[in-house]
Amino acid sequence: MEKVKIGVIGLGRLGYKHAENLAFKIPNAELTAVCAMEEDRLEQVKKDWGVPYTYKNFEDMIKNSELDAVLIASPSGLHTDQISKALAAGLHVFSEKPLGTTVEECREAEKAVEKYNDKVFMLGFMRRYDASYKYAKEKIDSGEIGVPILFRAYSQDPERFIEGAIAYAGHSGGQFIDMSVHDIDLARWYLGAEPEEVYAIGGCYAHPEFAQYKDGDNVSALMKFKNGAMAFLFAGRTAPHGYNVETEIIGTKGILRIGSVPQKNMVEILDNSGVRKECSQDFLERFEESYLNEVNEFINCIIEKRKPGVTVYDGTKTTEIAYKCKEAFESGKLTKI
Template sequence: MKSVRIGSVGLGRLGYEHAKNLSMLLPGCTLHAVCDVDEERLRSVAEVLDIPHVYTDFAEMCTDPELDGVVIVSPSFLHVEQIRIAMEHGKHVFCEKPLGIDLAQCKEAEKVVEVHPELVFQLGFMRRFDPSYAEAKRRVDAGEIGKVVLVRSYTQDPRSTIESTLKFAPHSGGQFLDMCVHDLDLVRWFTGSNIKNVWGLGGVFEFDLYRELNDADNAAVMVQCDNGTMGFLFTNRTHAAGCNVETEIIGTRGTLRIAPVGTKDLLQIVDEHGARQEYYPDFMSRWHTAFLAEMQAFTDHIRNGTRPTDMTVYDGTAVSEAAYRCKESFETGKMLPIR
């Protein structure tokens, strides 16, 4: 098996998760280099994961002739430029969401990818790689629940991480762009239809910082697709029990439910506090298998000379555009069409 050599940029929480997976858990893959502007963090991670090459300059990393591809987990405003630099140097690209911080950047990313059809481009919509979501998609496509009528999806981060969440909030892009994008992607994926209208709702129920940011600490979205399918999405970052992600797909002939309770396993604990099941403590543990699977898919595409067929740069633009309109709808109080 040909070993695929990867360089990864960004060593925050998710960047480090990807680095660990690439360096330790993926067969046929070598994490050849890492890049980060924090030199102390960079060298510490390289030492722990035994990565031979370190860079503080992304463009310099991309000049390395031994690299086959790059994984971009840097701040969102850097994504488009880093996609361009990587592809101009002949590197395959995996990019975390979102494509950019506005629609113009997303369109720019489309143009860059279009110029390099010989290169793999894959987006970080990891829920598509989760075994339960993939099985639900298979059953939807097989017509087992008839026509999809409604997709309901909740994304709730744990309250235990609220301190780091509040530090991240000013740079996150807001609840709709940072969190709802995954749910919006699921709506498009399960329905096979583009989003037509959105109505963003929400409020500040506890944390005043979100009011200063013209954002919400609890937010919801009503969605209507081109084919008439409906969606209801809810998000917050203060779920007391831990990381909770649940999705329900209602069809004319049946319903599929994924994690109606976001427990980490099937264990039920019975003690002096009563009976309970424990949740995943954070999104890293909830999506560990999916993060591995999406990186395996990326490196397999490079090795086999194939391309993702159902997840393209245009999906990234469509989902980001819907998220931007959700934010605008929330700010204006009006249901808005997708332009």
């Protein structure tokens, strides 16, 4: 196989970025088809990028005999069904998170991946492919910080995007499911265990609109893991300064911190406001390289006939834990996982 011919479903912000990476930045991939509801988007990529095939229907796209794989970046509620259909059509599948919007959907995705085990399936937990997060994992695995005992993570969206968050809230599943799944995945990865108890609190401190969905604009959770380790998660929608993802792993011999200041780059600005650093403003800017790296890994797995480190079961487990966080948040009680 000279190049992996791939089709992309979904041309929203992230889907467009994935398609662009496949078209121009991943040498072993060829963007052969795109599928979206937006006619203008389809015409643009066909004209500007020379994409041979465009579709408005996913089932039509996966019938294209030229395709080797698909990348799913459609709305969350469509993922499970599209994963199953693409695998059944003989295609390798990369799907953005979440694996499914319910644990039951995730189980269905598991069955499909198990049934078509000769195909590569990969889920988009891109933080594992960020250079700093990978480096931290190597430090932990080498024992450099001793035994990891506490994982702390902050994930915050900018206040300036709040209208979009409110509009999407009814479909998001809540903060823990929509945003904290990345931190849950990292906690499991770094601590090498599964959580067994969770207590969650939060509220609508600035935007009461989220209350109708039993959600908050800022929420947090404290988890106890089966190996005795702890994890604290905070997810917010009202950061005044920009997109903020901050992670800390405390061990018995040392501490690792990643992104403690969400700086845009290494530049410092000295002006009449003092000395300051600009911050990343969205997830595409902060994790630009990670999104490229994860899809490049997917393509390499197909070519090299191997399976990626992120599995379908990681998707199910993080969804299950996120729902338990939501349950604990809604009940106000310590909840068993």
